[in-house]
Amino acid sequence: MGSVRRGAVVAGVVLVLACTGFAPSDPAPPAAGAPAAPGDGPAPGDAGPPELPRTRVDVPDLAIPRRTIHVPAGGRLQDALDEATGGNLITLEPGVTYRGPFRLRRKDGDGWIVIASAARDLPPPGRRVAPSDASRMPKLVASSGSVFRTEPGAHHYRLVGLEIAPADGVALIALVQFGDDERAVEALPHHLIVDRCYIHGDATTGGRRGIALNARHAAVVDSHLSDFKERFADAQAIAGWNGPGPLRIAGNYLEASGENVMFGGADPHIPGLVPSDIEIVRNHLAKPLRWKQDAPSFEGVAWSVKNLFELKNARRVLIDGNLFEYNWPHAQNGFAILFTVRNQDGGAPWSVVEDVTFTNNLVRHVAAGINVLGRDDNHPSRQTQRIAIRNNVFVDVGGRWGHGRLFQLLDGTSGVSIDRNTAFQTGGILFGGDHAPHTHFVFEHNVVPHNEHGITGSGTGPGNPTLERYFPGAIVRGNVIAGAPAGAYPPGNVYPASLDGVGPSATGADIAALKRALDGLVSRTWEAGR
Numbered sequence: 001m002g003s004v005r006r007g008a009v010v011a012g013v014v015l016v017l018a019c020t021g022f023a024p025s026d027p028a029p030p031a032a033g034a035p036a037a038p039g040d041g042p043a044p045g046d047a048g049p050p051e052l053p054r055t056r057v058d059v060p061d062l063a064i065p066r067r068t069i070h071v072p073a074g075g076r077l078q079d080a081l082d083e084a085t086g087g088n089l090i091t092l093e094p095g096v097t098y099r100g101p102f103r104l105r106r107k108d109g110d111g112w113i114v115i116a117s118a119a120r121d122l123p124p125p126g127r128r129v130a131p132s133d134a135s136r137m138p139k140l141v142a143s144s145g146s147v148f149r150t151e152p153g154a155h156h157y158r159l160v161g162l163e164i165a166p167a168d169g170v171a172l173i174a175l176v177q178f179g180d181d182e183r184a185v186e187a188l189p190h191h192l193i194v195d196r197c198y199i200h201g202d203a204t205t206g207g208r209r210g211i212a213l214n215a216r217h218a219a220v221v222d223s224h225l226s227d228f229k230e231r232f233a234d235a236q237a238i239a240g241w242n243g244p245g246p247l248r249i250a251g252n253y254l255e256a257s258g259e260n261v262m263f264g265g266a267d268p269h270i271p272g273l274v275p276s277d278i279e280i281v282r283n284h285l286a287k288p289l290r291w292k293q294d295a296p297s298f299e300g301v302a303w304s305v306k307n308l309f310e311l312k313n314a315r316r317v318l319i320d321g322n323l324f325e326y327n328w329p330h331a332q333n334g335f336a337i338l339f340t341v342r343n344q345d346g347g348a349p350w351s352v353v354e355d356v357t358f359t360n361n362l363v364r365h366v367a368a369g370i371n372v373l374g375r376d377d378n379h380p381s382r383q384t385q386r387i388a389i390r391n392n393v394f395v396d397v398g399g400r401w402g403h404g405r406l407f408q409l410l411d412g413t414s415g416v417s418i419d420r421n422t423a424f425q426t427g428g429i430l431f432g433g434d435h436a437p438h439t440h441f442v443f444e445h446n447v448v449p450h451n452e453h454g455i456t457g458s459g460t461g462p463g464n465p466t467l468e469r470y471f472p473g474a475i476v477r478g479n480v481i482a483g484a485p486a487g488a489y490p491p492g493n494v495y496p497a498s499l500d501g502v503g504p505s506a507t508g509a510d511i512a513a514l515k516r517a518l519d520g521l522v523s524r525t526w527e528a529g530r
Contacts, residue, residue: 047415047440050316050355052318052355053245053279053318055246056246056277057218057247059193059248060112062114062158063087065088066087066088066111067085068088068090068091069083069091070090070092070118071090071091071092073096077098081103081115084107085109086156087111088114089116090114091116091118092118092138092140094117095138098138098139099140099142099143099167100141100146100147101142101145101147102142102147104150104157105151106151106152106154106155107154109156110155114157114158115157116162117161122137123196123222125222126251127222128196128224129161129196130198130224133161137163140164140165141165142170142172143167146173148175148177149176150178151189152187153188155190158195159193159194160195161197163198163200164199165200169204170207171201171202172201173209174208174210175201175207176194176210178214180242181242182270188216188244188270189214190216193219195221196223198223199223199225200224200225200228201226201235206235207228208230209228209235209256210236210238210256211237212239213247214240215243216245217246219247220250221251221252222250222252223253225253225256227255229291229304230304231304233304234258234259234306235256235303235304236256236260237252238254238261239259239261239263239265240262240275241263241266241267242266242269244274245277246279247277248278249283250279250281250282251281253283253286257306258304259306259338260287261308261309262310262311263278263311263312264310264311264312264314265312266344267345267346267347274314274315275314275315276314276315277316278314278316278317280317280318281321282322282518282521284322285323285325286308286323286326287326288326292305302330305327305331306330306332307336308336309324310339312340312341312344314356315355317357319356319358319359320360321360323361325362325366326365326366327365327366328366329402329403333403334402334403335371336369337358338371338372339353339371339387341374341375341382343376343378343380349379350382351376351382352383354382357388358389359517360391360517362392362393362395363397364396366396366402367404368408368427369405370389371410372409373411373413374412377411384413389407390418390419390420390421393422394406396424397425398425403427404425404427404428404451406427406430408431409430409433409438409470410434411436412436413439413441414438415441416442417441418430419443419444419446420508420510421448422447422509422511425448425449427453428451428456429481430455430456431457432457432471437469437470441475442474442475443475444479445478447480447507449499450462451483454488454489455467455476455489461488463488463489467490476493477491477493478507479493480493480494480495480508482499483496483498
């Protein structure tokens with residue numbers, strides 16, 4: 001096989017770091033193909049490719065309302081919410097504060113109730129809002145509970161162009177609570193959309209969660225969620241554990257100290273429930289450096305930092321065209337992305353992470369890359385299986401951020417494939433753990449530096465000894481592994497001394513595809529402050 005041209009790799013990385021322009025938050029279908037039809041997915045234990053989400057959440061155009069209810073300054077929003085019926089639009093005054101909490105009640109019919117800013121100059125649909133848009137928004141706050149909370153079975157509510165926050169100095173558990181402890185799928189809220197909203201914790205005291213997404217058919221699009229942070233607990237911009245999906249998270253800026261986005265993390269109240277059919281596309285997930293203790297911009301509070309994205313109980317998840325950046329060891333060891341199955345409280349042995357497609361993402365300025373756990377090592381769970389990590393770029397992994405390990409697989413995964421990625425990391429390529437081996441593992445067509453350890457495991461040396469012990473029957477071929485000893489790995493790979501000056505090849509990430517997926521995302525102005 002040929003070798004990779006260093007110039008092509010460098011140019012590609014510069015390209016994805018500096019791409020400009022704007023594209024809507026709804027990308028073209030990923031190269032992996034269209035979602036499979038119900039019933040077409042792999043059977044349990046099958047190590048074929050992951051099944052894509054079977055259905056997606058539709059975010060319809062805003063319709064002409066049958067009736068408009070305007071709530072002026074000093075008006076009672078809850079009365080308007082109670083009065084509204086499907087097809088009604090509730091408008092609120094920009095710059096006016098409305099004090100909750102507010103309850104979204106179950107209504108008859110299937111028409112949408114839209115709660116929106118009366119401003120006519122909001123960014124258009126498909127364009128993410130920023131904190132600078134707050135002057136165009138009404139501000140909805142609460143001193144306790146949640147600003148918005150659904151009652152069981154509430155449906156067809158859409159929040160558009162709202163600033164949602166705690167009262168000054170208050171840290172709330174969840175600003176928007178879509179579903180909570182419902183014990184039957186039929187009781188869950190459904191058909192809920194958060195569209196172009198600015199949702200944030202208190203700048204000083206933080207808050208645990210922006211949106212609790214325990215619902216059916218729900219979406220968060222083109223919104224800015226920030227300042228979710230705690231010192232002694234995990235905080236998330238978006239988290240879900242008791243909703244079956246489908247769910248769509250698209251075109252947002254998402255910031256939190258714990259896990260910026262997480263599914264799982266608490267046992268579902270509904271027996272057998274696994275959050276499923278989830279799309280996470282074209283989002284920017286980051287932690288500001290003012291939370292990092294050794295950064296010049298550190299503000300003096302050591303918020304509990306963990307990771308940028310975590311799945312603990314999830315199935316059929318597409319993660320495509322996102323920017324993940326800034327993560328470091330603090331309350332966790334620094335991996336940016338975690339596919340780590342957890343039967344969190346011990347009462348959900350059906351918990352699983354399976355059928356996950358991670359494509360066309362840029363991961364940069366992080367301590368370590370992706371950590372995958374085969375089985376929960378605290379409570380019984382199902383096996384993690386069918387994870388595809390394809391066509392991603394990893395830049396500035398390790399170094400001043402942390403230990404620099406690119407991938408880690410622990411405790412017997414099945415069907416993990418790592419294909420056509422390009423990485424620049426300072427640590428090892430892959431650690432295989434110290435317990436059960438991994439089956440149906442594929443590592444091919446990647447461009448990576450070997451560094452000191454390459455592919456290794458506990459008690460085994462780099463290369464073939466580790467592959468034989470922890471990855472029996474693995475396919476490892478078509479890779480450019482710079483600096484590796486040729487005899488240490490299976491045939492069919494190439495081992496340049498470095499990535500400098502090597503020739504053209506199709507190996508590694510398709511930078512043109514990555515550019516299309518990230519167009520307008522990487523260079524978009526971020527106003528949260530570094």
